[in-house]
Amino acid sequence: MDWSLVMAMNRILAALGAWLLVAATPPAPFDIPPPPPEVAAQLDADHVPTDDLAWLRGAFPGASREQVALHRAIEDWAARCRASADAAERRDLASLGVTVSGEARLGAGSALCGRLSPGAGLERDYANWSALSPASARVRPLLRAFLAGVNLAEDSSYAAYGDRMISPSQGMLLRRPLREQAYRKAMQFSAWDGTGLALADWPLLQALLGARLARVDQANSDWLKREVADQGWPGIARVGATASGNAWLLVQHADHDPLFQYNALRLMEPMLASGDVSRSNYAYLYDRVMLKLTGKQRYGTQFTCVNGKRDTRPLDGSGSVDTLRKGMDLDSLSAYRATMIKRFGETC
Numbered sequence: 001m002d003w004s005l006v007m008a009m010n011r012i013l014a015a016l017g018a019w020l021l022v023a024a025t026p027p028a029p030f031d032i033p034p035p036p037p038e039v040a041a042q043l044d045a046d047h048v049p050t051d052d053l054a055w056l057r058g059a060f061p062g063a064s065r066e067q068v069a070l071h072r073a074i075e076d077w078a079a080r081c082r083a084s085a086d087a088a089e090r091r092d093l094a095s096l097g098v099t100v101s102g103e104a105r106l107g108a109g110s111a112l113c114g115r116l117s118p119g120a121g122l123e124r125d126y127a128n129w130s131a132l133s134p135a136s137a138r139v140r141p142l143l144r145a146f147l148a149g150v151n152l153a154e155d156s157s158y159a160a161y162g163d164r165m166i167s168p169s170q171g172m173l174l175r176r177p178l179r180e181q182a183y184r185k186a187m188q189f190s191a192w193d194g195t196g197l198a199l200a201d202w203p204l205l206q207a208l209l210g211a212r213l214a215r216v217d218q219a220n221s222d223w224l225k226r227e228v229a230d231q232g233w234p235g236i237a238r239v240g241a242t243a244s245g246n247a248w249l250l251v252q253h254a255d256h257d258p259l260f261q262y263n264a265l266r267l268m269e270p271m272l273a274s275g276d277v278s279r280s281n282y283a284y285l286y287d288r289v290m291l292k293l294t295g296k297q298r299y300g301t302q303f304t305c306v307n308g309k310r311d312t313r314p315l316d317g318s319g320s321v322d323t324l325r326k327g328m329d330l331d332s333l334s335a336y337r338a339t340m341i342k343r344f345g346e347t348c
Contacts, residue, residue: 031088032112033080036073053132056122060129081113092259093293101295106258114214114256125203132204139205142195147212150182169227173234173243176220176250183213214256221254233267235276248281252288261289283328290316299325300333303340305348310340 039055057063058071082105089106100106126132157175166174185191187209189202197205224247227234234247251264265285271277287297296316304313312333315321322332330336 031084033077033084035077036070038070039074053122057129059123060126060132062129078113085113089258093262096262098262098293100293103295104293106292122203122207135201135204138198139201139208142192142197143205143208146186150179153182154178167239169231169234170239170243172223172227173239173246176223177246180213180216180220180250180253183209183216187213217253218256220250221257221260224250224254225257225260228264228267233264233271233277235271236278237274237276241278244276245278245281248278248285252281252285255288255292258289258292261285262293265289279328280330283325283330299328299330300336301330303337308347310337310344310346310348312337 055070055074058067058069063071086106090100093100122132126135154175157178187206189197189199192202192205231238234244236244238244239247248268251261254260265282268277268282268285272279272282283299284301287299287301291297291302291313294316296314297312298316298318298321300312300315300321302313303310305311318324325331325333325336331339
């Protein structure tokens with residue numbers, strides 16, 4: 001086989017895919033309904049979150065009529081925002097010939113619509129509003145110390161790569177996942193062993209971390225989208241295996257933007273033959289995207305909880321799952337299930 005021809009075709013397809021990525025993703029993908037004026041600042045793209053959860057007061061007993069009305073207005077705004085995002089995403093995917101399952105919830109992952117979500121659900125974890133204040137006093141010092149540590153680590157990573165002969169794209173891809181990975185690991189309760197964090201304070205800390213993680217994922221995907229539009233998908237030959245894998249990691253976590261995930265999948269597909277992208281990474285992204293769009297996966301990489309036990313989410317029946325997995329450099333499904341149970345436990 002003439003691999004030079006294959007590589008040339010891959011470059012053409014990557015360029016076409018990058019053009020489609022830009023063309024199919026307008027700057028304002030959906031009409032944003034006006035939010036309640038009391039919380040409009042929280043939706044400012046440049047706004048630094050203050051973790052002010054006062055807007056949640058209306059969800060707790062003893063709230064005033066005005067507080068209850070504000071909370072309901074915010075919930076109504078978020079629902080309308082998600083519905084608008086869902087409709088726009090279905091429209092854009094349909095323009096690419098993608099039929100989306102009627103049960104798919106695309107707009108539910110919109111980073112903008114979820115901007116006011118930190119703290120949502122805390123009324124189920126704290127009996128009353130007064131219980132939240134002492135929890136906040138205990139949690140915030142831990143959170144500030146953690147964030148300072150992440151900032152130092154990120155600054156050190158810039159210094160570590162600054163003197164190396166690498167491209168700007170490679171350098172950014174080597175650094176970008178640091179913060180989102182730190183946040184994701186910190187959202188596991190076991191990560192806080194030895195800090196004195198009480199189990200009762202965990203829901204609040206997780207909510208505050210989750211708010212920051214959503215913004216980091218948004219910033220990462222926005223940057224990667226521009227990078228891909230300018231230079232194509234970051235293949236192994238251009239940026240190295242680690243940086244290319246990091247690009248996959250960023251798009252894997254861009255659940256707020258299913259159109260971007262789908263287009264990234266299309267860009268990666270023609271690069272499989274030359275080994276310019278990881279086969280296993282492609283399989284994980286394929287399952288993540290197709291589950292979202294159709295409700296079914298191909299390679300069995302995504303698990304869920306069934307009757308209290310971990311099991312694979314629905315398969316599309318396109319062939320023997322173990323044969324398909326082997327073709328993507330994945331272990332058998334039984335071996336993968338055993339690994340999942342060992343890591344997370346059999347019950348859920």
